[in-house]
Structures are given as C-alpha cells and as structure tokens.
Amino acid sequence: MALAGKKVLIVYAHQSSGSFNAAAKDAAVEVLTAKGCAVKVSDLYAMKFKAIATAEDIQGEVKDAQHFDYAEETKLAWEAGKLTADITEEQHKLTEADLIIFQFPMYWFSLPAILKGWIDRVLTLGYAFSVEKRYGQGIFKDKKAVLSFTTGSEESMFSANGINGDMNVTLWPLQNGILHYCGFQVLAPQIFWAPAHLPREANTNLLQAWRTRLEGLLEEAPLTFTPMDYFDGEKGFRLKPEVQQKQSTEKFGLTVGIHLGLAVPPNNMMRAGV
Template sequence: MAGVIWGLILLFSAGKKVLIVYGHQSSGSFNAAAKSAAVEVLTTQGCTVEVSDLYAMNFKATCTAEDITGEVKDAEHFKYAEETKLAWEEQKLSADIKEEHRKLTEADLVIFQFPMYWFSFPSIMKGWIDRVLTLGFAYSSEKRYSQGVFKDKKAILSFTTGSHESMFSANGINGDMNVTLWPIQNGILYYCGFQVLAPQIFWAPSYVTAEARGAMLEAWRTRLQGLLEEKAVSFAPSDYFDGEKGFQLKPEVQEEHADKEFGLTVGTHLGKALPPNNQMKAGV
C-alpha cells in the first residue's frame, strides 16, 4: 500500500514547478537545512525546483525609481505602485524583478523559507514582496483575494521562531500565532490569490536539542511528500462582500453566521470568538 501511495504522489508531482524564496544569511542555519530538505524531497518527486537565495543574490530590498529602466512618468511626485505597473506593462522593469516574475509565473507552488523577525519577514524578503508582487502583475482592484491573479498557485510559509510555541498561544505573551499570520497570509498571499497552505512552523530551534531539531526536519520531509496535494486554509471568498457598500459582508452572509459560535476568519470575525487555528490548519 505504501508503494502505491508513493507512486501516486510521484505521478501527481511530476512536472510541477516549485519556487523557494529563501531568506537566511548562513548556509549552516536551520533555515538552510529546511530549504535543502525541500529541494531534495521535491526534486526526488519529479518537481523542478528553483531557489531565490536572497542574501546570496544580494537582492535589493528598497523600492526606488531604479526599479524602472528609462524615465518615469512623474519624477517629482513619484508613486512606486503606479510607476512600476506602467513599467511592467511596457517591459521596463529592472532585470532582477523580471527574473523573479519569470520564476513566479512558472511556479505551481511557492515556499517562503525564513526566520521570523519582529513577527514578520526579514527585511530582505519583505523587499522581495514589495518589489516582485508588482501592481498589475500580481494583483489589481479587479483581481485579488479569491479572484486573484495567482488563484491557481499554492504558497506556504515555512519559518523558524525565536520563541517557544507556548508563547505564541492565545494565552501566551506573544499572542495567538493565528493573529500574527493574518496580515501575511491574508494581506499578501491570499490578496494575490494564492491558495495558502497551513504554515510549517519550526518552534524555537535554537533552544531545543539536536535530536529535537532532527525530528523537526524529519516531520518537514514527511509533509513535503504530500505538500502539493494539501488543501488550503480558509478565507472568506470575495463574493461574500458587497463592493458597492464598502466591501462589507453581505447581509445574507451575516445572517447565515449570526448564530454560529465563531467568526468567519481571524480578520473577518463578526465580533465573535476567533475560529480556532484558522490560519494554522487546512480549511474543512
């Protein structure tokens, strides 16, 4: 039976393309080991894997007019989003952004591998988000959330923390990790249409034993074998909201959920208790 399951996984994964956006300075880090495990397992399954090693690439994190070749439309009142949208349409974006656009366009799955800094991405990876997810290319007012540009792609956050899991609980000093993840998973990934897979969180690897770190990596390797088949976490779809009334939940949706114990999502919670693990586990 195990052989049959592995054969099905290989069949499903063959020909798939994966982009790993990797943001750690050290080749000897736990993040590097997690990245290497992903490359090995996914390649073995028949996937084509590309890695954007941001530090090795010396990737520019700042959004400036240098991201556009030639003259900008309005240098005196420079607006990055509008100028880069125009540059994208006219094929005038800088070479590094164009290359990341290529990788992203081809990818079926994007893995963001990083150490959590200040409850978010490292600055170099945030710069990748700011520069590569260009207006027009990655999103627009018409193409976002469930109707987003990347609705046929999957994405996952795979990261290490500097605090133990208990500190990121609903009763912990750092607060609920589901709340921490909402701006990233909803406001960036799902906003661009990605099917967001439940995060792979390596809790405080610097403070556990070598054996525990090995177990973390082995769990990741096991999960990677079926990662492309996983269901996404839940978000409220775009058609739940009335665009003519400030993108508020439609009355019929509010009525449907009026008697339910929990809100729809961490962000769209209707003033109710947050749905447990809404940003941590696949939707049901």
C-alpha cells in the first residue's frame, strides 16, 4: 500500500511538547506528510479531551436513566446522531483514516487515562464494533493501526524472565482486546525502551529508526491473530475440538492469550509472521 494519498490519524497523548513522545509524533507527521499522506493529529491534552464516559456524552434524553447502560445508550445515540461533538469529530477522523498511530507513554503497563478515555468514548458500540462485526470480521478490517510508545523500564525488564514480565503478554489486552477486536490490522508496535534513561545520541538514533520504519509502514504485514473460524460460536466461542487437538502437538500455543497451556509463542505480539 503506497503512502501517497493515504490518510493518517495520530492520536497523541503526552502533556509536554518537549517530550520524546512529542518528537516521535513530530517525526511521524514530517515523514508521512513528505510521502504525500494527509495527516491529522488529535493532541488529547491540548484538546482537553474528556476522559470519562458518562451520560453527558449523549445529547438529549437517554432511554433508561435509572439503569444507565453506556454501551447501549451510546449506540442508540450514535444511530440517532446524538453523540456530543467531541466524540463525533474523532469518529469522523477515524472513519477517514487508513492508518491510525497511537503515540503515548506507557503508564502502569497500559495507557494514559486520557487515551483510555478516547478509546472508551470514541470506539462506541455500533460505530466501532458489534456482536456480528468484531475480531477478524471487525468494522475496521480495512484500516491499519500501530501502538508507538515509550517505556520507563529497560527492555530487559520486560523480557520473559524480566521482573516486569513479557511485553508480549502486556500488549495482548491492548492489541487483541481493543485494536483487533474492532477489526484493525494491527502492525507490530514501535517501542521506545526507556528513552529518559538514554543519552541524547541514543535517542536521536531511536527517532531515526522510527523515521526509517515510517517510510514503509503501510506496506508491513500485520500481526497474526487466531482466525474466528477456529472457534465454535454456538459453544461460547471456544476453540473447535479438531483445532485444539491439532494444536496440542505443537511446541507453542496459538497466541499469547490463547495458548492452551503450551509455551507462549515468543514475540507473538511484537513481530509480524510469528
């Protein structure tokens, strides 16, 4: 997929314009714009984006105020065009985009609250997913997404024998439970390991590697997830017996999250084709 003419949305979550995350975001804007992409940036802190999902996200009356169900109520509001302007604006950007880059510092093994709030409020039921349209059959199956983030810990601490645990396991809820769930083709994450602890020259090299990757980002193969047809929808979406039996003789499990007690496949959430 050539970059020229493609639309890119960068969802950026950092408070400081002098941060490494800001530099990574700026590099993406510069490289992708130079390659002919139309790039939009949602700078969540600058936008003062509301992080909490509440009934205030709906204009007008809700269906059941006493037993408020955010997912169901926002689905109805999306269908009726009654979501608040900040949500609809982000949904419009997302609908147009071919590639979405999430740029953020990893907080507590996850996302900053303001970015999690963007996900909670923008990826509404009906718009981003449904019971019928999720995972490999997801609504955004024609879009690519990538997590680009900094860590506070060194790479060795996020290894299979490191004190923080395997980064592949840490990434499973984000890449499978959010991005793949909505159908995105998930590209391998861009991880900047502990840039705050590195000398300036090393950080410059990290950014240059990111610039180089950006040149061919849309041509990369996505990460591999277990196909939906491996599961029996009539039996709680559990692996079909024949799939489970065949997999039982393998050295590694299917994925980090679906491993059947076998060894977790190495780098399953960090490299394509694993």
